[in-house]
Amino acid sequence: MxxxxxxxxxxxxxxxxxxxxxxxxxxxxxxxxxxxxxxxxxxxTAAATAGTSPASAPSRASTPSVSGPPEPSPPDNPxxxxxxxxxxxxxxxxxxxxxxxxxxxxxxxxxxxxxxxxxxxxxxxxxxxxxxxxxxxxxxxxxxxxxxxxxxxxxxxxxxxxxxxxxxxxxxxxxxxxxxxxxxxxxxxxxxxxxxxxxxxxxxxxxxxxxxxxxxxxxxxxxxxxxxxxxxxGQSWEELGQTELAPLLQAGERWFMSKGEGHECDDLRARIESAGLGAEELEGARKAIDLIQTSLDGRPTPVSKMHIVMGWGVMVSNAFVAMIAAARPEALVILAYYFVTLHHCRDVWVVGDAGEFFFAAAAEYLGPEWAPWLETPRRLLRPLANGALEDTKETLLDETWPASPSPSPPPPPQMTTKFLISRPGVAAAARIAEVQTTAMGSNKLLLSQFPSLESIAAFQKFLKDDAAAKLGGSDPGILVAQVADTDKIIGIIKWSSPSQPEGVKLENSGVQQVPGCRRELLDHYVVLAEAAKKRSFGDRPCFQVSFVCVDPAFWGDGAGSLLMREIMAKAAAEGLPVYLEATEEAVGMYRRLGFEEVDRFEMVMPSSPGAAEPYELYREWCMVWRPPPASGLE
Structure with a gap:
């Protein structure tokens, strides 16, 4: 028609x-x-071009009639x-x-x-x-x-x-x-x-x-x-803080109101203070530098990094924007530091290699006279361009991984209770689910994903059915810790490995369908966790631990460490590393076992019932253990 x-x-x-x-x-x-x-x-002139009138001329956007083929597009720009x-x-x-x-x-x-x-x-x-x-x-x-x-x-x-x-x-x-x-x-x-x-x-x-x-x-x-x-x-930000924008505004306040405490910009600050800028220009430069230092502090997560990068241009002063527009060298040096923060976000599709490209362009424009001002950002950019961060605490695994093994884990601690580690049968599914929900009873993420008693009960039933189905297979990826001389299961560990069937990890199964589950939180967590793993570890074969849970009555007795050592031994036998995501409370235990942190991620979520604030920040650390060379890992 x-x-x-x-x-x-x-x-x-x-x-x-x-x-x-x-x-x-x-x-x-x-x-x-x-x-x-x-x-x-x-x-x-705005006069129409002479020729066939629009009413009678065939249009390229018109739907062709059934009696003839569509008219082809002009060949000059197909x-x-x-x-x-x-x-x-x-x-x-x-x-x-x-x-x-x-x-x-x-x-x-x-x-x-x-x-x-x-x-x-x-x-x-x-x-x-x-x-x-x-x-x-x-x-x-x-x-x-x-x-x-x-x-x-x-x-x-x-x-x-x-x-x-x-x-x-x-x-x-x-x-x-x-x-x-x-x-x-x-x-x-x-x-x-x-x-x-x-x-x-x-x-x-x-x-x-x-x-x-x-x-x-x-x-x-x-x-x-x-x-x-x-x-x-002139609008009321306090009023907006009572709306669905609350998590975004609270996160922004944390990121932008905090003064940078790191030292990457110390040299720049010293040079700017003695550059002879006017009072308004100096204040604008200080604010711009503080925002950059905030971005560099603590190697923020992809979410917070991108908010800082996006917000920088809005938060800097009009006087500083005028300095950029006038191509003032001092402002361009600060802009070069900003391009380094952009390179922190190079895994974001909008950014890519732009930070490195524009830094090089700024350095060339400024010339040799300003090279000493750019020595620090050039040094900051160099390890980033090679795929690693300078901070050894959060060094990312680059393409030469593994360059050196993690230190061998210390000997097992002396325990007051003796535990046996074994593969459970299908009959243990209910107890496994009970231990997992009990151990995670204080986990903020779990309480946000399953906010009611009814949803927690439904989640526990799902865990029981899920465990029963996996325990009936050849390699379920579940071990339990039992008190010696009893049948009492007090701890569990769940993992996946290259030799196991696909879909062992809980987040990839049907937990989203559990009644009462806040699926948007779970989906968001999965996206962040997968992105962090891809960013810091890639698709390398590994043993990936999803849960280590111990009955709270037995916390501190070493059952969790014993369970983890079993998986480390299995991984070492195959010459593979172990990868996991740890809550803040568990990071210390994994460090003692020889794990190292390679990345982290965070998300804003509703607070637990009774909390003073409606929203809170949840963090997890990505950690890796690598077996020593003697285990066969080249």
Whole structure:
């Protein structure tokens, strides 16, 4: 069926016409050209081109009639799609449906910004705010342009079109829009974050031009991102803190209000203090450096790192942005440090190798005179570029792994109670489930995932059925500790290894279907845990321990260490390492056994019942034990 005829705008800029993309017609420079730093010019006359009228001419976007084949696209630019004007097509089509589906199911789209339930929350808000929905779809399209190189131009142009529409809708809101309701203020807060993520992506992916043009693009990104946030000035942050934004705001307060305590920026601070800057410029430089040091402190997790990297451009002062725009060398040195923090986030799709690239560009622009100022960030960047961190406490395993074995574990401690380690039968399934839920009774993550007594009981039943099913197999990945001379099971360990069937690990089974389970928390945990393992350990074969649980009545008697030693012995016999994720309380025990920390991750989740604050931070450490060379590991 043919679409109805329409009038097509002829007032767009020449560059957008050439690229067959929708122009927002902002003069003297449209948004598309501003974003990618292209020259922008408009035709001298707005008169329509002579020739066949739009009503009678066949349209490239028209659905072909059943009597003939579709008309081919012009041969000069076969991969660039036709992005129709607002009047020519319905507001929603199947591409938009694809983008919405990708946003909700493509974990990488906003994962660095996301906390448990964030994706669902922002989508529910976007359904009430068209400008936010357009920006979400634009970001999804931008991600697909990255994920599908063969369709990069198609999705990139759609992203530009949707982002342009989002900004137009946002700027057309009434002046008192954010005073009408808290919901409007929540939506207004979320929009700059999504826009800023998108704008940062566009800046980091554009490598053309000299350093001056790169700097102009960066300043343009800052102005756009900061300008949207300024519309929210005067709103009650305390009121927003009572909404679903609470976890995000609380995390942001922790990250941005803390003064950096590390020493990576000490040399920079000393040089800036003696650089002869004006009072306002000096204060702006100090704030920018503090934010960078906060990012470098403690090697933050991917989530907190990305929030800091995203927030830096919003949190720095106007005076400091003006220094960057003027290409003041002192500001460019600070910017070079910022590029090092970007490189900390190189595993995020938006960033990649951009930190290293832009640092090199800044260093070349500044020249030999400023090389001493850049010695520290160059030193910080060097080990990161090689895939490892300088801090030995959190060194990542690089491609030469394993360079040296973990130290041999100390001898077993003297125990007041004697335990026997054995493989249980199916009849022990109920007791195994009881020990696991009892031992984890104070675990914050478990209490958040299963917040009611009924859900805990359902979880215990699931554990019983799961254990019974696995114990009936040839290699269940379960051992138990029993008090000697009795049948009493007081401890368990669960693990998976390359020789076992797939799906042994609990999180990959059907626990999400347990009645009362807060699936969004469990799903979020699994995504973070898998990302941390991939980041720090990769896909190397290993024994992976998922649970070590001991009846609280026997804590401190050594049963947990005995169970772990059994797995270490099994792993050593096969020449494989042991990998696990440990809570803060268990890190000490694993260190004593010879494990070393290789990474960590964190998530914000609802607090346990009775806690003073509604949300709290949960952390786990990724740890590895490697057998000594004598066990056969080359």
């Amino acid at each position: 043919l679409r109805r005829s329409h009038k097509k705008s002829r007032r767009g800029c020449l560059e957008c016409k050439r690229r067959h993309i929708k122009c927002d017609e902002t003069r003297p420079r449209c948004l598309n050209c501003t974003t990618v730093e292209r020259s922008c010019s408009f035709p001298a 991969v660039t799609p036709f992005l129709p004007t607002e009047d020519s097509t319905p507001d929603v089509d199947m591409v938009h449906m694809e983008l919405m589906y990708h946003f909700m199911n493509g974990h990488d789209v906003i994962e660095p910004l996301a906390m448990a339930g964030f994706r669902e929350m922002i989508m529910s808000q976007a359904l009430q705010a068209p400008y936010l929905m357009h920006q979400i779809l634009a970001l999804a399209a931008r991600h697909l342009s990255h994920e599908r190189p063969h369709s990069e131009a198609f999705y990139h142009n759609i992203a530009i079109h949707l982002q342009t529409k989002a900004l137009r809708l946002f700027r057309s809101l009434p002046a008192d829009h954010f005073n009408v309701s808290v919901a409007h203020r929540v939506q207004g807060f979320l929009f700059p974050g999504m826009l800023g993520f998108h704008v940062l992506c566009d800046f980091l992916s554009h490598r053309g031009g000299d350093f001056s043009s790169m700097l102009a693009r960066f300043v343009g990104c800052l102005h756009l991102h900061r300008g949207v946030y300024q519309i929210m000035e």
